[in-house]
Amino acid sequence: MDALYNLFNVLNNVFVNIAIAIRSLFADPHSVWANLTMDVINFIIVVIIVVLAALILILLERKIAGWTSQRTGPNRLGPRGWFQTIADALKLMGKEDITPAGADKFIFKIAPMIIFSLPMMTLAVIPYGKGMAPLDLDLGIFYFVAISSISTLAFIMAGWGSNNKYSLLGAMRAVAQMVSYEIPLLFSLLGVVMITQSFNLGVIVEAQAGLPFIVLQPLAFGIFLIAGLAELNRAPFDLVEADQEVVAGPFTEYTGLRWGLFFLGEYGNMTALAALGATVFLGGWQGPIFLPGFVWFFMKTGVIIFFMMWVRWTFPRIRIDHLMHLAWKVLLPLSILNILLTGLGIYIYRLVMGG
Amino acid sequence: MFGKGLLQGLGITFKRMVGPNITEFYPEEKPNLPIRVRSSMGLDRDKCISCNLCANACPNSVIKLTSEKDENNKKRLSSYHMDVGRCLFCGMCVEACPTKALAVTQDYENAVFEPEEMKWDMLKRAEQKGKVG
Amino acid sequence: MSINETEELILNMGPQHPSMHGLFRMVIHLEGETVTKIVPKIGYLHRGMEKLAESRTYAQFIPYTDRLDYLASPHNNWAYVQTVEKLMGVVVPERAEYLRVIFGELARIASHQVCIASTALDMAGWSAWSYAFRDRERICDMYEMTAGSRLTVNIMRIGGISAEPPAEFWPALQSFLDDTPEMLEEYYGIFFGNEIAQGRLKNVGILSKELAENLSITGPVLRASGVNYDVRKAEPYSIYDRFDFNVPVRNGCDSYDRTIIRMDEIVESIKIIKQALRDIPEGPIMAKVPKVIKPPVGEVYHRVENPKGELGFYIVSDGTTKPARVRIRPATFINLQMLPIVALGWKIQDVVAIFATLDAVLGEVDK
Numbered sequence: 001m002d003a004l005y006n007l008f009n010v011l012n013n014v015f016v017n018i019a020i021a022i023r024s025l026f027a028d029p030h031s032v033w034a035n036l037t038m039d040v041i042n043f044i045i046v047v048i049i050v051v052l053a054a055l056i057l058i059l060l061e062r063k064i065a066g067w068t069s070q071r072t073g074p075n076r077l078g079p080r081g082w083f084q085t086i087a088d089a090l091k092l093m094g095k096e097d098i099t100p101a102g103a104d105k106f107i108f109k110i111a112p113m114i115i116f117s118l119p120m121m122t123l124a125v126i127p128y129g130k131g132m133a134p135l136d137l138d139l140g141i142f143y144f145v146a147i148s149s150i151s152t153l154a155f156i157m158a159g160w161g162s163n164n165k166y167s168l169l170g171a172m173r174a175v176a177q178m179v180s181y182e183i184p185l186l187f188s189l190l191g192v193v194m195i196t197q198s199f200n201l202g203v204i205v206e207a208q209a210g211l212p213f214i215v216l217q218p219l220a221f222g223i224f225l226i227a228g229l230a231e232l233n234r235a236p237f238d239l240v241e242a243d244q245e246v247v248a249g250p251f252t253e254y255t256g257l258r259w260g261l262f263f264l265g266e267y268g269n270m271t272a273l274a275a276l277g278a279t280v281f282l283g284g285w286q287g288p289i290f291l292p293g294f295v296w297f298f299m300k301t302g303v304i305i306f307f308m309m310w311v312r313w314t315f316p317r318i319r320i321d322h323l324m325h326l327a328w329k330v331l332l333p334l335s336i337l338n339i340l341l342t343g344l345g346i347y348i349y350r351l352v353m354g355g
Numbered sequence: 356m357f358g359k360g361l362l363q364g365l366g367i368t369f370k371r372m373v374g375p376n377i378t379e380f381y382p383e384e385k386p387n388l389p390i391r392v393r394s395s396m397g398l399d400r401d402k403c404i405s406c407n408l409c410a411n412a413c414p415n416s417v418i419k420l421t422s423e424k425d426e427n428n429k430k431r432l433s434s435y436h437m438d439v440g441r442c443l444f445c446g447m448c449v450e451a452c453p454t455k456a457l458a459v460t461q462d463y464e465n466a467v468f469e470p471e472e473m474k475w476d477m478l479k480r481a482e483q484k485g486k487v488g
Numbered sequence: 489m490s491i492n493e494t495e496e497l498i499l500n501m502g503p504q505h506p507s508m509h510g511l512f513r514m515v516i517h518l519e520g521e522t523v524t525k526i527v528p529k530i531g532y533l534h535r536g537m538e539k540l541a542e543s544r545t546y547a548q549f550i551p552y553t554d555r556l557d558y559l560a561s562p563h564n565n566w567a568y569v570q571t572v573e574k575l576m577g578v579v580v581p582e583r584a585e586y587l588r589v590i591f592g593e594l595a596r597i598a599s600h601q602v603c604i605a606s607t608a609l610d611m612a613g614w615s616a617w618s619y620a621f622r623d624r625e626r627i628c629d630m631y632e633m634t635a636g637s638r639l640t641v642n643i644m645r646i647g648g649i650s651a652e653p654p655a656e657f658w659p660a661l662q663s664f665l666d667d668t669p670e671m672l673e674e675y676y677g678i679f680f681g682n683e684i685a686q687g688r689l690k691n692v693g694i695l696s697k698e699l700a701e702n703l704s705i706t707g708p709v710l711r712a713s714g715v716n717y718d719v720r721k722a723e724p725y726s727i728y729d730r731f732d733f734n735v736p737v738r739n740g741c742d743s744y745d746r747t748i749i750r751m752d753e754i755v756e757s758i759k760i761i762k763q764a765l766r767d768i769p770e771g772p773i774m775a776k777v778p779k780v781i782k783p784p785v786g787e788v789y790h791r792v793e794n795p796k797g798e799l800g801f802y803i804v805s806d807g808t809t810k811p812a813r814v815r816i817r818p819a820t821f822i823n824l825q826m827l828p829i830v831a832l833g834w835k836i837q838d839v840v841a842i843f844a845t846l847d848a849v850l851g852e853v854d855k
Contacts, residue, residue, distance in 0.1 A: 069618030316611035414548035445551030
């Protein structure tokens with residue numbers, strides 16, 4: 001039994017131990033050079049996570065789309081088609097890179113890069129396991145929300161830069177939608193912050209050792225999921241892309257790898273948001289000891305991602321005024337109510353416990 | 356209650372997700388088409404009496420046939436061409452055929468690379484197949 | 489231009505657009521996302537059907553009618569051959585009439601399934617789309633085993649029907665009829681019962697009763713505006729007077745009713761098919777018609793209730809083997825008139841939804 005426990009412990013701390021080992025190669029394990037090396041390694045790991053997530057999720061999305069409509073999804077390349085995305089990525093690299101005439105070239109070209117860089121920045125503050133946050137920021141949640149809201153800017157840059165009416169309409173929708181939904185998204189996270197008294201994601205996960213915050217904050221979790229879906233522009237809130245109306249919106253004019261970067265960014269953002277949800281509400285890497293912490297973390301992230309995909313392939317697209325009503329008239333009051341209730345709860349708890 | 360329909364929809368898609376899929380794996384598993392399917396045409400030269408009824412029935416003048424008299428003063432088919440690029444596959448020619456020499460067949464892989472290949476020489480096709488169709 | 493002035497945005501939607509159901513094009517004038525004017529442009533699929541008819545014999549034109557409203561091709565065949573029969577005074581055998589009703593109602597179900605599916609798809613309801621299309625495949629299979637084609641069926645002939653259904657047709661039809669309640673439940677569960685879909689469709693694109701009547705709109709679109717008018721009841725053709733069925737009427741006048749009324753019509757079609765199956769007699773399926781069809785000099789108009797509305801054929805005969813003039817009254821071409829009026833003031837999204845509920849088939853609009 002002890003041997004087994006030790007094995008789990010080793011597995012659980014395998015990455016932390018590797019990091020310590022690398023640091024110990026330096027004369028002073030906390031010198032500037034050691035920190036810099038670790039930062040570079042962490043950055044590479046985050047990039048790998050984003051790219052891998054996109055590769056897996058694009059395929060998973062197509063598989064789920066297939067399964068819901070009683071098809072098999074991609075099934076030609078590799079075992080049951082699981083290598084399809086790699087072939088698609090290679091194909092995208094071979095495509096011609098077209099910049100439309102009349103486009104604002106600089107903005108047009110820089111927008112997909114911004115979109116792609118955002119999930120790398122946000123995923124850097126997520127604790128993947130005990131002591132496994134690439135960047136252990138004290139303002140983790142604050143930083144996350146601030147960075148992810150930049151994607152609005154990237155969308156409007158893409159829409160404006162393309163010199164296309166559909167793109168412009170999509171970009172306008174993106175601004176209206178994402179700015180509205182950031183507020184309930186942030187407010188839904190505030191309840192947890194109030195309980196833990198910290199913006200640090202590591203501290204929040206530590207505080208969920210006993211029970212995940214979804215039990216204490218079910219309303220906030222619901223608001224988080226809905227607002228998160230809207231923030232990611234995923235169905236039923238995919239008005240920005242809306243193939244049937246504005247023909248992929250800001251992405252209409254993009255081809256080849258630029259378009260691929262948008263996709264990488266979209267799925268990276270999705271991973272980041274699901275990771276945030278798993279961290280804040282589902283207990284992050286906390287879980288029964290029989291699996292290492294990072295496995296628990298990725299499983300919880302996967303559950304949220306699966307839910308997002310399931311919703312996407314079930315629901316039709318929401319109407320634009322209903323979208324705004326939902327944000328301002330339903331989600332915002334509810335999230336404020338949640339903050340009030342949380343505050344009351346904390347007050348009563350302190351009163352009872354005599355804190 | 357608001358949201359009941361949403362949950363119901365999620366339930367239906369989940370049921371379909373875990374349920375069996377109904378994809379036909381086409382190039383590996385070829386479908387067995389019913390014998391009436393009009394996806395291709397086949398000619399039996401020996402049955403044909405060169406009556407030209409098929410060409411007359413055709414709405415789009417797809418069929419061009421020529422015949423010559425043999426020693427018994429009987430018409431014998433000498434050429435039979437179909438311009439499949441114009442063909443509607445309506446089956447009117449088959450219905451008009453009095454001797455059932457022309458028949459619909461179930462070959463559906465008719466895609467070709469060059470437009471000239473759409474001009475079918477029915478006599479040659481019949482020989483190549485070694486049977487009707 | 490100062491910042492307070494705004495400029496109208498003219499958006500060209502179509503003919504290549506994912507939700508334009510073929511080759512429809514509309515030029516939309518936008519104020520923000522609100523539509524201030526719609527100019528429909530049609531004709532991208534014009535093949536000159538009426539002119540083509542003049543250079544074909546009466547029988548040769550039947551396969552062309554398949555290509556009008558290609559989602560319900562038996563109905564187009566039916567309308568055309570009945571018009572010619574009316575001109576010639578041919579009496580069609582009983583069994584052929586019953587088979588025509590069965591195939592016509594199957595086509596109605598298939599067409600309505602496509603309408604439900606494409607309306608769902610135009611709102612990104614992907615799964616709803618694939619379920620309805622999955623069920624439509626069974627009807628296509630039945631077409632295929634009987635007539636040999638899945639889409640352009642070409643099943644009716646002047647004086648009867650092209651082929652007796654094979655033995656395996658009847659069990660397939662029976663099992664399809666047995667499964668329909670489950671199918672409809674599924675469509676309802678995934679699409680019509682969904683609050684998001686209801687929000688998209690309810691109280692959107694109001695087509696008032698007066699406007700619908702004034703624009704001579706027909707079919708489910710008219711009946712969803714509260715007008716009880718169906719050619720099958722108003723002027724029973726074929727043997728429709730023998731069947732006991734209701735004409736579903738809804739009073740919502742909105743996109744939701746225009747779509748869900750098709751579910752009601754599927755139920756009624758099932759009822760008709762069941763009665764036809766019960767009563768169908770044995771006998772020939774073709775009347776005695778001459779090999780060369782030469783109707784007497786004269787002209788005739790005949791109309792049927794196509795899944796989309798009233799489909800009429802007007803034929804002028806000069807006594808030769810070819811019609812002197814054929815005029816087609818397509819249902820969706822006339823129903824499409826409502827789009828620029830009804831969609832004003834709605835958002836782009838709603839215009840797409842309103843257009844989808846019209847169930848326009850551009851093969852029929854452009855002829």
